Amino acid sequence: MISAESLSASQEDYLEAIFHISEKKMAARAKDIAKYLNVKASSVTGALRILGKHELINYAPYDLITLTDEGRAIAEEIVYRHQALEKFLVNVLGIDREDADAAACKMEHHVPKAIIERLVKYAEYVDHCPRGGVSWESGFGYYCKHGCTDQDCERCTGEMEIKTEKQL
Amino acid sequence: MISAESLSASQEDYLEAIFHISEKKMAARAKDIAKYLNVKASSVTGALRILGKHELINYAPYDLITLTDEGRAIAEEIVYRHQALEKFLVNVLGIDREDADAAACKMEHHVPKAIIERLVKYAEYVDHCPRGGVSWESGFGYYCKHGCTDQDCERCTGEMEIKTEKQL
DNA sequence: ACAAAAAGTAAGGCGCGCCTAAAAATATCT
DNA sequence: AGATATTTTTAGGCGCGCCTTACTTTTTGT
Missing domain, CATH: 1.10.10.10 (Winged helix-like DNA-binding domain superfamily/Winged helix DNA-binding domain)
Known part of the structure; x- marks a missing residue:
């Protein structure tokens, strides 16, 4: 086994x-x-x-x-991971289907099961309740292209970035 | 080079x-x-x-x-990927910091640059404009625990799941 | 300074996963 | 069936990245 x-x-x-x-x-x-x-x-x-x-x-x-039955069960688990990842990349992050497939191939072996499950939940949430979630269509895609266009957004003064401590 | x-x-x-x-x-x-x-x-x-x-x-x-300067530049790129991934896992997906760090270690070498960048954008969006984005705190965590509690949600009849075609 | 301890290096081995070249088994055509 | 083409397997080799064991260099204590 x-x-x-x-x-x-x-x-x-x-x-x-x-x-x-x-x-x-x-x-x-x-x-x-x-x-x-x-x-x-x-x-x-x-x-x-x-x-x-x-x-x-x-x-x-x-x-x-x-x-074998066991082999098929494992294969289905792997395919599930791949599909879940791809779906997330496309529906939530707005990656092109083709790129998403390639990325999923690279990533699928290295993403812990718990993460996959959480990410499925997230995609499900976005897909299920579009009024609450952020998909590529419902706001994020626009933000990606134009940034924050909310005049009243109080965050727009204090920009946040991920930087290494010693980065120039 | x-x-x-x-x-x-x-x-x-x-x-x-x-x-x-x-x-x-x-x-x-x-x-x-x-x-x-x-x-x-x-x-x-x-x-x-x-x-x-x-x-x-x-x-x-x-x-x-x-x-060397070149080595440091590449190292910073790698660390950046790790931090970006971890931040995403924690802030968006609500993974425990410890688990997120471990997962980031496993994943960081296999996530294409373009995906990392998109995912940074997303985390930034969620973090920057909480009124639009879905972080763990702003709704997704609740959904994760209790599911959709919106009585009027017209989606709740037609559940969507990611399934393999031949899956039982 | 000199022996003992610690840190670093060299040599050789092992598993994995791929390759090429060549042999064996199977399928196809007349 | 017999020759030919296709598919599959074997045998041997290579690179990577890790290991263990043994040796060399450097540091430390008295």
Whole structure:
């Protein structure tokens, strides 16, 4: 029994790739995985053997590759993280979908579960109650482009910035 | 000339450690760095040689370790990313400072610059114009604990969730 | 000054994850 | 079926980043 925490980032990528490929083709081939991950086919074999050893995939040489129940559960968890991150980046921060996807790929292995959950809550809040939340559409996008245009805003005198102590 | 992008996560950690240690002691010793990064002193030597070769630190065997101007600039960029992330996690998402710091450590090497900048903007917006933004204090924290309590909220019938297509 | 302690360095090893080149298994075509 | 093309696996190598062990340099105490 392997917990999702003990997988390396690379192994998570393989699991995620297998999951996505399996959605469309019933089973994944090594070649597909290699193409999906921009990796050589020979690199895939080793990864598959490890995932097989952990019983996350059904793997036998020259045979079809499928996820075990446990593997699928973990893969879904990973995909969930990716989607949650991407959704947050797009809906809240206003990042382009394409950039958000790329960023999510980089980040997904390194954001603690607790943070993901909080961030889902936040996106949900923004999406659910637009009158209270700040999405890109409801104010933040405008602020991003034009800054604070509220004449009466008492903060506009004392600007706040994040600076390193010794920064010039 | 080395750009900040070409440094490995590990090298960034070393640079960051040297920066923080130098803030308090004028110069860093290998032992301090080892302790700071929970790494053996012998592992430090190799890293220092690489950073020295890239002219990010002034390094000579048995001598004091200081940052070059370029090294300091990059270190400040790294620290900035860490602080920006942490601030966002705390002020916007309401994560405990301690957890936020740990999370920032894990994430800081993997969040694209453009995302960091957007996220700084967002935190700034929330902090700057609390009447418009949603910080932990101004509504989101309450929502997190109690959910949407607006009786008239027309969204509360059609719940939205992030789900994998095949998820049970 | 000189032995003892502390700090730093060198050499060699290990795991991970990728690569290339070549061999083996499988699929396809006539 | 037999030749050919495709896919997969094996074998061996490389870089990174960490480790341990042993050695050298510097600092410290008397």
